[in-house]
Structure formats: C-alpha cells, structure tokens
Amino acid sequence: MQLKTTQQTSIFRVLDTLNRPVTPQELLGAASIESPGLGLATVYRVLKKLVEADRVQKIELAGVPPHYEVQSDKHHHFFVCEDCQRILEITGCPGGFKKFLPEGFTMTSHEVILYGICRDCSPLTGKEN
Numbered sequence: 001m002q003l004k005t006t007q008q009t010s011i012f013r014v015l016d017t018l019n020r021p022v023t024p025q026e027l028l029g030a031a032s033i034e035s036p037g038l039g040l041a042t043v044y045r046v047l048k049k050l051v052e053a054d055r056v057q058k059i060e061l062a063g064v065p066p067h068y069e070v071q072s073d074k075h076h077h078f079f080v081c082e083d084c085q086r087i088l089e090i091t092g093c094p095g096g097f098k099k100f101l102p103e104g105f106t107m108t109s110h111e112v113i114l115y116g117i118c119r120d121c122s123p124l125t126g127k128e129n
C-alpha cells in the first residue's frame with residue numbers, strides 16, 4: 001500500500017529507523033527532529049491510519065502504555081521493563097506449546113511476554129544516578 005501523506009511517510013520512516021517498539025511520545029520526539037512543529041495529536045492520528053493500513057502494529061500489554069512498531073512477519077516476543085515501562089523486542093521462541101493443549105484443542109497463535117528490569121534500569125549496570 002502507498003502511504004498517502006507526507007506526514008504518514010515521514011512518521012513511518014522514523015518508526016522504521018527506530019526499529020523497536022516505541023510510545024507515541026517517543027516517536028514524536030524522534031520525528032520532531034525532521035518535522036518541527038509536529039504535535040502528539042497528529043502522531044496518534046497517523047499511527048491509527050498506519051495500524052488500519054496494516055503497516056504498523058499496536059502493542060498493548062498489561063501495565064505499560066501502548067507501543068507501536070513497524071509490522072513484521074518475523075516471529076518475536078516482548079520483554080517489559082517494569083521500571084521504565086519500555087517494551088523491548090526479544091528474539092527466539094521456546095515453542096512447543098501445543099503439548100499443553102487439552103485433547104481436541106487447536107492452537108492458532110501464542111504470545112510470550114517476559115517481565116523484569118532492563119539493563120538500563122538495572123542497579124548493577126544501569127544509570128549512574
């Protein structure tokens with residue numbers, strides 16, 4: 001699908017460059033560098049359109065604000081930092097979930113979400129303050 005407006009194109013490009021799940025606020029911060037004067041309402045509106053167009057995935061997980069990332073076919077899961085409330089993508093999948101299904105059940109998809117503390121928030125390796 002062709003992106004319709006310059007705003008959609010530039011916001012999509014910024015999201016693609018960031019290459020990780022971000023909140024609309026983070027996206028606005030990054031997009032403002034090349035599009036000064038961009039507002040949060042616009043970012044939300046464009047994200048909604050991009051989600052409808054199946055170009056962007058909205059990630060809604062318990063305990064953290066919604067994040068957005070470029071839609072991809074790559075199988076991946078998420079790590080949620082309970083401190084900074086960031087969602088990070090993790091690669092790899094344990095698989096083998098079908099064995100937990102009751103007899104006669106069919107699994108169509110699965111989600112794996114790990115909760116914890118990211119490196120930046122870890123008292124051992126993280127922030128200096």
Ligand SMILES: [Zn+2]
Binds near residue numbers: 082083117119120121
């Ligand atoms: Zn963190």
Ligand SMILES: [Zn+2]
Binds near residue numbers: 075076093095110112
């Ligand atoms: Zn998986």
